[in-house]
Amino acid sequence: MDFEYTEDQERFRQELREWLRENLPDGWQAGERPGTDDPEESVEFLLDWQRTLHEGGWAGLHWPEEYGGADASLLEQVIYSQETARVDAPARINAVGIDFVGPTLMELGTDEQKERFLPKILSGEELWCQGYSEPDAGSDLASLSLSADRNGDEFLLNGQKVWTSYAHVADWCFLLTRTDESGPKHHGITVFLVDMDQEEIQTEPIHQITDETDFNEVFFDDAVAREEHIVGEIDEGWEVAMTLSAFEHSMSDVFSIDQRWRSLVEFCEEHERDGKPLAEHTHVRRELARLHTRIQAGKLTHYRNVSKQMETGVPGPEGSMDKVFNNQTEKKLENFARRLLGANNALWTDGPDDGQWVTDLLMPYGKMIAGGTKDVQRNIIAERVLGLPKDD
Numbered sequence: 001m002d003f004e005y006t007e008d009q010e011r012f013r014q015e016l017r018e019w020l021r022e023n024l025p026d027g028w029q030a031g032e033r034p035g036t037d038d039p040e041e042s043v044e045f046l047l048d049w050q051r052t053l054h055e056g057g058w059a060g061l062h063w064p065e066e067y068g069g070a071d072a073s074l075l076e077q078v079i080y081s082q083e084t085a086r087v088d089a090p091a092r093i094n095a096v097g098i099d100f101v102g103p104t105l106m107e108l109g110t111d112e113q114k115e116r117f118l119p120k121i122l123s124g125e126e127l128w129c130q131g132y133s134e135p136d137a138g139s140d141l142a143s144l145s146l147s148a149d150r151n152g153d154e155f156l157l158n159g160q161k162v163w164t165s166y167a168h169v170a171d172w173c174f175l176l177t178r179t180d181e182s183g184p185k186h187h188g189i190t191v192f193l194v195d196m197d198q199e200e201i202q203t204e205p206i207h208q209i210t211d212e213t214d215f216n217e218v219f220f221d222d223a224v225a226r227e228e229h230i231v232g233e234i235d236e237g238w239e240v241a242m243t244l245s246a247f248e249h250s251m252s253d254v255f256s257i258d259q260r261w262r263s264l265v266e267f268c269e270e271h272e273r274d275g276k277p278l279a280e281h282t283h284v285r286r287e288l289a290r291l292h293t294r295i296q297a298g299k300l301t302h303y304r305n306v307s308k309q310m311e312t313g314v315p316g317p318e319g320s321m322d323k324v325f326n327n328q329t330e331k332k333l334e335n336f337a338r339r340l341l342g343a344n345n346a347l348w349t350d351g352p353d354d355g356q357w358v359t360d361l362l363m364p365y366g367k368m369i370a371g372g373t374k375d376v377q378r379n380i381i382a383e384r385v386l387g388l389p390k391d392d
């Protein structure tokens with residue numbers, strides 16, 4: 001891969017920087033984070049950010065123009081990730097819709113589905129969640145059992161999902177259901193786009209280790225799904241599910257981890273131990289350098305995956321290497337921060353940076369599991385990247 005950016009790409013970077021300077025919420029870069037104490041306020045704030053991105057033309061950078069996107073190249077998307085990580089831009093609350101559901105519908109949805117759903121995904125008018133995991137079907141996703149039984153033009157949904165991020169605020173769910181139990185387990189799965197605004201769908205928040213409640217148990221009791229909202233064919237939803245998962249696995253956290261490392265360096269410059277800044281202690285410098293080297297290796301791995309995707313046009317299984325390596329780097333970084341914070345850890349939100357360090361220390365535990373655990377990613381690397389024999 002050529003590491004030099006072209007003039008056009010640098011122009012793109014400058015334009016984005018300028019836009020971020022003008023549009024980031026007031027006080028954001030000084031560390032003021034609206035809605036951190038109030039989940040509802042936080043959702044409103046993130047929806048507002050989604051609308052701002054959309055109005056600025058940055059919401060669907062990777063979407064084709066015909067669907068309202070900017071048709072950006074993969075390298076422009078890399079620049080976007082670098083720049084938004086650099087200013088620690090607010091999270092994109094409709095990431096499931098924009099990064100996974102939208103692209104899947106573009107490939108496999110009907111014309112009516114594209115027309116009905118894509119514009120509202122992009123504008124953030126309709127928020128999406130991903131209904132895959134069940135109490136007995138996580139890594140072994142094909143064991144799912146939430147049933148969809150035909151009732152005229154409709155299907156009645158019964159069963160439970162779990163760990164569904166943002167289900168409590170989502171308008172629609174990309175839902176995996178069981179429509180036939182007679183054959184092998186990968187057959188008989190059907191994907192529905194399901195309206196979450198039904199009394200027959202109830203969400204129960206799950207309290208997370210970070211003290212947040214972003215994800216939920218979701219219960220379906222004769223909830224209705226419509227035939228016109230099936231993606232792909234009845235009983236053949238496994239391929240559809242895997243298409244969405246491939247988009248999910250191609251995401252990388254490496255630039256936000258890099259930004260986190262910079263914040264840690266600043267922390268070490270600003271805080272003292274034994275009469276001198278932490279950044280002047282030899283063992284601190286050594287550990288910061290070690291982390292920096294790992295992050296650079298993570299970036300190179302990501303760039304290599306992007307190069308391959310530029311050739312093949314589709315995300316490959318190498319995304320699993322990105323995920324496992326970067327999750328581990330992030331965990332090492334946050335563990336080191338925890339050691340530096342010492343007793344301040346116990347202060348939680350009263351601690352340095354309003355408790356952000358303590359919250360971030362706990363984040364990698366969930367990230368290692370979300371979207372497929374590290375063990376499952378290692379199986380993918382072994383079988384599909386290294387060509388080793390299949391796990392029994």
Ligand SMILES: Cc1cc2nc3c(=O)[nH]c(=O)nc-3n(C[C@H](O)[C@H](O)[C@H](O)COP(=O)(O)OP(=O)(O)OC[C@H]3O[C@@H](n4cnc5c(N)ncnc54)[C@H](O)[C@@H]3O)c2cc1C
Nearest residue numbers: 130131132133138139163164165366369370371372373375
């Ligand atoms: C922060 C977060 C957000 C999430 N958001 C969503 C969401 O929006 N929608 C959604 O559908 N799900 C979501 N999930 C669920 C997530 O996808 C599952 O938790 C994950 O797939 C693991 O499934 P499980 O919890 O059933 O664990 P299990 O599959 O029961 O795994 C238990 C343990 O066994 C190991 N294991 C299982 N199979 C193998 C194997 N073949 N080889 C080696 N080891 C194995 C696992 O690695 C793990 O350590 C989220 C999870 C988290 C943590």
